[in-house]
Amino acid sequence: xxxxxxxxxxxxxxxxxxxxxxxxxxxxxxxxxxxxxxxxxxxxxxxxxxxxxxxxxxxxxxxxxxxxxxxxxxxxxxxxxxxxxxxxxxxxxxxxxxxxxxxxxxxxxxxxxxxxxxxxxxxxxxxxxxxxxxxxxxxxxxxxxxxxxxxxxxxxxxxxxxxxxxxxxxxxxxxxxxxxxxxxxxxxxxxxxxxxxxxxxxxxxxxxxxxxxxxxxxxxxxxxxxxxxxxxxxxxxxxxxxxxxxxxxxxxx
Numbered sequence: 001x002x003x004x005x006x007x008x009x010x011x012x013x014x015x016x017x018x019x020x021x022x023x024x025x026x027x028x029x030x031x032x033x034x035x036x037x038x039x040x041x042x043x044x045x046x047x048x049x050x051x052x053x054x055x056x057x058x059x060x061x062x063x064x065x066x067x068x069x070x071x072x073x074x075x076x077x078x079x080x081x082x083x084x085x086x087x088x089x090x091x092x093x094x095x096x097x098x099x100x101x102x103x104x105x106x107x108x109x110x111x112x113x114x115x116x117x118x119x120x121x122x123x124x125x126x127x128x129x130x131x132x133x134x135x136x137x138x139x140x141x142x143x144x145x146x147x148x149x150x151x152x153x154x155x156x157x158x159x160x161x162x163x164x165x166x167x168x169x170x171x172x173x174x175x176x177x178x179x180x181x182x183x184x185x186x187x188x189x190x191x192x193x194x195x196x197x198x199x200x201x202x203x204x205x206x207x208x209x210x211x212x213x214x215x216x217x218x219x220x221x222x223x224x225x226x227x228x229x230x231x232x233x234x235x236x237x238x239x240x241x242x243x244x245x246x247x248x249x250x251x252x253x
Contacts (some may be wrong), residue, residue, distance in 0.1 A: 003156030
């Protein structure tokens with residue numbers, strides 16, 4: 001199955017053949033839920049272009065590819081669509097696609113697409129991607145570190161293109177960032193208290209219809225804060241009480 005998600009553009013290329021060219025095609029119907037009671041249909045005509053039967057299916061673009069002439073027997077229709085965030089969130093529904101092309105004389109041809117698709121708006125922090133860059137996990141109090149993390153769709157595992165707010169919790173405080181193109185870089189300010197501090201992450205302020213599957217209790221990284229400055233506790237060699245003999249002056253450098 002293919003998983004589709006909100007806020008992402010999906011392109012369909014539909015090759016069509018008609019001896020009289022696409023000017024003879026009355027309509028091309030793309031039924032995104034064939035064989036079910038749902039009406040999720042995109043329709044194209046050479047006069048009107050594309051339209052959607054459902055507000056939650058957004059037509060981003062719709063055109064004949066290349067320099068196909070009105071009377072060319074072979075042409076390809078490309079439809080670019082996306083899902084609005086309030087599309088039906090039930091991820092258990094499996095849907096099939098059927099293409100129907102009809103000409104002006106009333107003749108039509110149907111084709112069933114072999115693969116099926118399902119929809120999900122569930123997303124999460126990819127804990128395998130979390131890492132402290134720029135420096136190590138050992139920092140001084142108040143020092144800033146860069147925490148890199150990917151945001152992925154829970155079903156399918158692709159990066160989430162949409163902007164997503166993310167919070168990092170450490171030592172009882174929250175620090176904020178925004179993912180873009182599926183990646184977020186958060187500036188984490190180390191606590192003032194010396195110790196080993198766990199970092200947890202959460203997604204916040206999601207679009208209406210977005211579902212966060214992040215385990216907010218899972219520790220994704222540790223920050224070791226060392227507030228004790230190094231100091232010299234003993235001078236082992238040479239002994240400051242020993243006299244340096246003249247014969248050893250040549251070894252001083």
